[in-house]
Amino acid sequence: MKNFSRVLRLAIQYRVTLVLSVACALGVAVLWGANIGTVYPFVEVAFKGESLQNWVNRRIETAEATITEKTSQIEQYERLLEQSPSDQHRDLRVKLNLAVSRLEAEQKAAVRYRWAKPLIDDYLPNDPFRTLALVTGLLLVGTLLKVIFLIGHNILVARLAQLSTFELRKLFYRRTLRMDIHAFGSDGTTDLMSRFTHDTEHVAEGLVTLFGKLVREPMKMAACLIGAGLICWRLLFLSLLIAPLAAFLIRWLAKTLKRANRRAMEEMAQIYSTLEETFRGIKIVKAFTNERQERRRFHLGSKKYYTKAMGIARYDSLARPITEVMGIVAICLTLLAGAWLVLSNETHLLGIRMSSRPLSFGSLLLFYGLLAGSADPIRKLSEVFTRLQRAAAASDRIFARLDREPTVRDPEHPVAYTRHGRDLVFDGVGFAYQPGQPVLKDINLRIGFGQTVALVGPNGCGKSTLANLIPRFYDPTAGTICLDGVLLKEMRVRDLRRQIGLVTQETLLFDDTILNNIRYGSPHATRDEVIEAARRAQAHPFIEHELPEGYETLAGSMGGRLSGGQRQRIALARAILRDPALLILDEATSQVDLESEQAIHQVLEEFIHDRTVVIITHHMSILSLADQIVVMQSGQILDAGTHDELLGRCDLYRRVYRIQFEEPGKGADPPLAA
Numbered sequence: 001m002k003n004f005s006r007v008l009r010l011a012i013q014y015r016v017t018l019v020l021s022v023a024c025a026l027g028v029a030v031l032w033g034a035n036i037g038t039v040y041p042f043v044e045v046a047f048k049g050e051s052l053q054n055w056v057n058r059r060i061e062t063a064e065a066t067i068t069e070k071t072s073q074i075e076q077y078e079r080l081l082e083q084s085p086s087d088q089h090r091d092l093r094v095k096l097n098l099a100v101s102r103l104e105a106e107q108k109a110a111v112r113y114r115w116a117k118p119l120i121d122d123y124l125p126n127d128p129f130r131t132l133a134l135v136t137g138l139l140l141v142g143t144l145l146k147v148i149f150l151i152g153h154n155i156l157v158a159r160l161a162q163l164s165t166f167e168l169r170k171l172f173y174r175r176t177l178r179m180d181i182h183a184f185g186s187d188g189t190t191d192l193m194s195r196f197t198h199d200t201e202h203v204a205e206g207l208v209t210l211f212g213k214l215v216r217e218p219m220k221m222a223a224c225l226i227g228a229g230l231i232c233w234r235l236l237f238l239s240l241l242i243a244p245l246a247a248f249l250i251r252w253l254a255k256t257l258k259r260a261n262r263r264a265m266e267e268m269a270q271i272y273s274t275l276e277e278t279f280r281g282i283k284i285v286k287a288f289t290n291e292r293q294e295r296r297r298f299h300l301g302s303k304k305y306y307t308k309a310m311g312i313a314r315y316d317s318l319a320r321p322i323t324e325v326m327g328i329v330a331i332c333l334t335l336l337a338g339a340w341l342v343l344s345n346e347t348h349l350l351g352i353r354m355s356s357r358p359l360s361f362g363s364l365l366l367f368y369g370l371l372a373g374s375a376d377p378i379r380k381l382s383e384v385f386t387r388l389q390r391a392a393a394a395s396d397r398i399f400a401r402l403d404r405e406p407t408v409r410d411p412e413h414p415v416a417y418t419r420h421g422r423d424l425v426f427d428g429v430g431f432a433y434q435p436g437q438p439v440l441k442d443i444n445l446r447i448g449f450g451q452t453v454a455l456v457g458p459n460g461c462g463k464s465t466l467a468n469l470i471p472r473f474y475d476p477t478a479g480t481i482c483l484d485g486v487l488l489k490e491m492r493v494r495d496l497r498r499q500i501g502l503v504t505q506e507t508l509l510f511d512d513t514i515l516n517n518i519r520y521g522s523p524h525a526t527r528d529e530v531i532e533a534a535r536r537a538q539a540h541p542f543i544e545h546e547l548p549e550g551y552e553t554l555a556g557s558m559g560g561r562l563s564g565g566q567r568q569r570i571a572l573a574r575a576i577l578r579d580p581a582l583l584i585l586d587e588a589t590s591q592v593d594l595e596s597e598q599a600i601h602q603v604l605e606e607f608i609h610d611r612t613v614v615i616i617t618h619h620m621s622i623l624s625l626a627d628q629i630v631v632m633q634s635g636q637i638l639d640a641g642t643h644d645e646l647l648g649r650c651d652l653y654r655r656v657y658r659i660q661f662e663e664p665g666k667g668a669d670p671p672l673a674a
Helices: 002-012 015-037 039-044 052-083 086-123 128-178 181-187 189-211 213-239 243-280 282-287 291-344 361-381 384-402 463-469 493-497 514-521 527-536 540-545 564-578 594-607 620-625 643-649 651-662
Strands: 423-434 437-448 452-456 478-483 500-503 582-586 612-616 628-633 636-641
Touching: 002 015, 002 128, 002 189, 002 384, 015 039, 015 128, 015 213, 015 361, 039 361, 052 086, 128 189, 128 213, 128 384, 189 213, 189 243, 189 384, 213 291, 213 361, 213 384, 243 291, 243 384, 291 361, 291 384, 361 384, 423 463, 437 463, 437 478, 437 612, 437 636, 452 463, 452 620, 463 582, 463 612, 500 564, 514 527, 514 564, 527 540, 527 564, 527 594, 564 594, 594 620, 612 620, 628 643, 628 651, 636 643, 636 651, 643 651
Parallel strands: 452 612, 452 628, 500 582, 582 612
Antiparallel strands: 423 437, 423 478, 628 636
16 A cells, blocks of 8 residues: 555645545534434434423433432441441442442433533423424434535545546656656557556546545444444443454455456556557458457457456455444344343443443434444445555556656756757767667767768668667667767756757657647747748648648548658658757658658758758668768678768678669568668
């Protein structure tokens, strides 16, 4: 419950809502006990054909008679103590103490009745039926007030839970966005989605349960137990002897439920993963007629979740029977003990004093009513354990991700930095995603400002990894990278990335307007500036003439309403609008048609002037933009130079060139990719 307590700290900050909800819960509890308390006037007054005035007079008379009787007994026992032999003193002192105790109890009762008598005589009806009508009216009003408090409490608790989970989601989202790129690949988006949705909903349910039933029902139970204790606290203590055993069983059940809920949530995350993979790859599924295999995969995942959910249901089914059995045992104990005290008109049970005055039938009935009233909250509390343990397990899963710290962080004292204008230098750079498995080894490269460098090489040679080190998506595990003589680690990440434009192979557009997608990296740009960037990217004509609402057209999820070439030109317009000093093109033309590639090529020819450009490509046509070509293999730089120089001395580069241009029939695409 440690992590769930952290969620509670988020809730406690909404003090006004919390205090009002507790006040409403207190109102419900007091009125719950008060409504049960109407049993007494019904039984002791109305059903005996008496008015309250007659009842209080009779009580005063009975108390005064008992006082007279006990005073006489005390005098008698005192005389006997003076006259009897010493061997009889012990029994006489016991009787004397009992009589003194009973006298004191009756005197206190007489004082209470005399205090109440003027109020009853002046303000309450002197008629049995009217007394009954008054008690019934009070019961009705009390019930209506209790319902109003209950409605208010439910609304306030819901508000408290939703505000808390609202803050938790924002905090979780903020921390997740701070994490390194690697964290998203290792965790998987489906696992994060499961924690954002499924798990946070369980946390919200847990908060509703905690501030709802777990606050209100114990208050109701306390109101009843306090009332029962005022009638006969020793008899109440007898009924609670079974409570420690019940608490032990419930504690064991709570731990088991938490473990079971955590396993169920892990299986639900797997179901999310299956759904995402199937729906994203639906074309492949249908093309290879693998619907049956996907159905089986989903069936197996759902079956595992079903098994875990049934385990939770089995444990949950024990909670209510345990509390009910313990409650019945407690009631049976008090039923037998109380009945004996009333029927025998005694104040002691097995030599143990149970009450100061003998219990009346009405008092005992009210005691049982209050005890039964406390049983209903206990029954409802038995239903909260599953939700609380589910919320605790969900909190553990959420905070396991929320508590992580990114490895790429701002320095404590960042170097003030202006716009890039000199060079980008890699000095002995090495990098490994996993220890002992290097992806880059001893990279030494200098890129002067305004220079365009192309990285080529076979799949997995480290081209994209090298480019990802520039905006500090990762930090090198060996060597250093400097921009204009300043270590990247000594710069604020925000300052660095503001100077970088990025166009990737898989162009991501958001489900927003074309205007906002272009303006995504430059939120303060005007509409005219956006249109100018679109013109430079040769995107303006198709936006104006082919899209139904022009710049206000929604791109759709992941840009799905646009073609690949359209998405790529919008991404290029986004980079142009940002006006970066350093541009990274990661396979920017690999998924577009020839016409779009030629258009993008023309745009880049104009745009790359006076900025440093790093191009990752396996298309030879785009290499004409490069001042220098770097050939990579197995995480190292194999060679570097101009196109003509590499054709003359680099076998790998020559082979790639021949595959694309001199031997097109033998294969259009070389084994080079990002």
